[in-house]
Amino acid sequence: MATFLGTESTFAEDLKLLWFDSHLEEGPAHDLVVSTVGSDRMVFGTNFGGWDTPTVVTDFDRGLTPNAIQLLRLP
Numbered sequence: 001m002a003t004f005l006g007t008e009s010t011f012a013e014d015l016k017l018l019w020f021d022s023h024l025e026e027g028p029a030h031d032l033v034v035s036t037v038g039s040d041r042m043v044f045g046t047n048f049g050g051w052d053t054p055t056v057v058t059d060f061d062r063g064l065t066p067n068a069i070q071l072l073r074l075p
Contacts, residue, residue: 012036019071021045022064043067 015037022042024030033042043064068074 016041019043019067039063040067043071 018037018041020033020037020042021044023045024033
């Protein structure tokens with residue numbers, strides 16, 4: 001077992017402490033992240049809204065907003 005911050009934990013448990021970019025193509029990679037750590041650990045990455053984003057975003061998942069609020073520790 002790995003030791004993280006002085007506690008015994010498994011790699012799978014530690015993985016759930018990280019945040020993941022939701023900007024993945026639908027398919028095996030996306031499904032793997034969601035099934036492994038859960039959708040509550042996904043946020044839009046820093047490239048969202050970048051040069052490759054369409055003018056009108058049609059697939060914005062408003063369900064990720066609470067995740068960003070938690071990650072950024074906003075009130």
